[in-house]
Amino acid sequence: MSYISLPESKELDFVAIGRLCIDLNANEIHRPMEETMTFTKYVGGSPANITIGMSRFGLKTAFIGKIANDQMGRFIADYLRRNRIELTNVVTDRTGAVTGLAFTEIKSPTDCSILMYRDNAADLQLTPGEVQEELIAKTKVLLISGTALAKSPSREAVFQALNYAKKHGAVIAFDLDYRPYTWTSPEETAVYYNLAAEKCDIILGTREEFDMMETFEHNPEHSDQVTAGKWFDYSAKIVIIKHGKDGSIAYTQDGADHRAKSFPAKVVKTFGAGDSYAAGFLFGVMQGWTLEKSMEFGSAAACIVISSHSCSDAMPTAAEVHDYIERCNRGEITAS
Ligand SMILES: Nc1ncnc2c1ncn2[C@@H]1O[C@H](COP(=O)(O)OP(=O)(O)O)[C@@H](O)[C@H]1O
Numbered sequence: 462m463s464y465i466s467l468p469e470s471k472e473l474d475f476v477a478i479g480r481l482c483i484d485l486n487a488n489e490i491h492r493p494m495e496e497t498m499t500f501t502k503y504v505g506g507s508p509a510n511i512t513i514g515m516s517r518f519g520l521k522t523a524f525i526g527k528i529a530n531d532q533m534g535r536f537i538a539d540y541l542r543r544n545r546i547e548l549t550n551v552v553t554d555r556t557g558a559v560t561g562l563a564f565t566e567i568k569s570p571t572d573c574s575i576l577m578y579r580d581n582a583a584d585l586q587l588t589p590g591e592v593q594e595e596l597i598a599k600t601k602v603l604l605i606s607g608t609a610l611a612k613s614p615s616r617e618a619v620f621q622a623l624n625y626a627k628k629h630g631a632v633i634a635f636d637l638d639y640r641p642y643t644w645t646s647p648e649e650t651a652v653y654y655n656l657a658a659e660k661c662d663i664i665l666g667t668r669e670e671f672d673m674m675e676t677f678e679h680n681p682e683h684s685d686q687v688t689a690g691k692w693f694d695y696s697a698k699i700v701i702i703k704h705g706k707d708g709s710i711a712y713t714q715d716g717a718d719h720r721a722k723s724f725p726a727k728v729v730k731t732f733g734a735g736d737s738y739a740a741g742f743l744f745g746v747m748q749g750w751t752l753e754k755s756m757e758f759g760s761a762a763a764c765i766v767i768s769s770h771s772c773s774d775a776m777p778t779a780a781e782v783h784d785y786i787e788r789c790n791r792g793e794i795t796a797s
């Protein structure tokens with residue numbers, strides 16, 4: 462059964478709007494960042510990572526965002542270009558804003574944290590007027606990412622992109638991507654996340670991210686069914702609730718739920734799981750696969766990325782994901 466109806470005859474498969482930043486992942490791992498002396502630089506930002514993943518799967522992609530007018534901004538643009546991502550709507554900031562930095566601390570495979578430097582971040586300077594309607598008009602899917610709602614004018618740019626997507630029939634996916642350090646309060650976050658989510662066809666988030674969205678609601682048991690059920694009264698066709706190593710559950714308008722286990726992985730860092738899962742799942746849905754197969758594909762893609770030092774660089778090809786699934790099914794990969 463297909464829960465999503467993709468528009469036909471579009472030039473692009475996938476467009477995302479939001480954060481373009483730099484990941485600086487500690488090279489000296491299994492120790493606190495106070496003891497780290499060197500980092501490896503990667504392109505980062507959840508929507509950027511997801512778009513890179515979709516491009517690695519062979520889809521025709523583009524990005525809507527703003528980069529700093531400096532070496533980091535040019536590094537990001539060059540990397541997206543090398544990954545065949547259309548940049549016509551990646552705008553260079555002229556206000557002196559800087560590139561957001563995400564320092565990743567890897568104390569252990571299960572104890573990782575991110576230190577984000579996002580003061581005066583260029584990505585939050587994107588204005589509604591800079592969002593190109595013609596780009597959104599030619600895509601099958603538009604992805605929005607929650608952190609882009611954190612400050613104006615980026616907030617208004619996202620809502621304008623949503624208006625264009627609705628007008629031109631694009632399927633809208635919302636990766637909740639909640640990063641507390643970019644917001645002033647959970648209350649503010651909940652208000653804007655809920656306003657955006659009402660317009661979205663596919664919503665992906667962790668239990669904790671949905672709990673934040675329910676700040677003003679009553680769901681004391683943190684019931685996934687209660688959470689998902691609310692969104693089918695709006696535009697949602699699929700609500701994905703991720704539970705880390707315990708897997709993920711997809712809820713659909715017909716009242717069904719679809720469950721996926723996680724695969725074993727030799728975890729280097731837990732970051733990157735959500736972005737690669739989102740890329741794999743959305744790719745599967747766009748191929749017309751069942752939700753179970755799409756969730757399995759996303760889960761395997763996540764394992765490949767969390768078994769790697771990077772996020773964007775480690776985004777796998779479809780062949781690599783299929784191979785990972787087969788190797789797991791042959792018992793060749795065990796968790797560590
Ligand atoms: N330790 C792990 N081992 C194997 N798979 C994992 C692990 N952590 C996450 N995953 C996979 O990645 C998916 C998303 O991870 P999760 O941590 O829930 O989201 P996020 O990274 O957005 O917080 C999970 O549903 C699961 O399939």
Ligand SMILES: O=C(O)C[C@@H](O)[C@H](O)C(=O)COP(=O)(O)O
Binds near residue numbers: 480484504731733
């Ligand atoms: O999104 C960011 O600004 C940081 C990301 O680039 C980083 O790779 C990360 O945290 C990935 O997020 P996740 O996939 O939700 O774990």
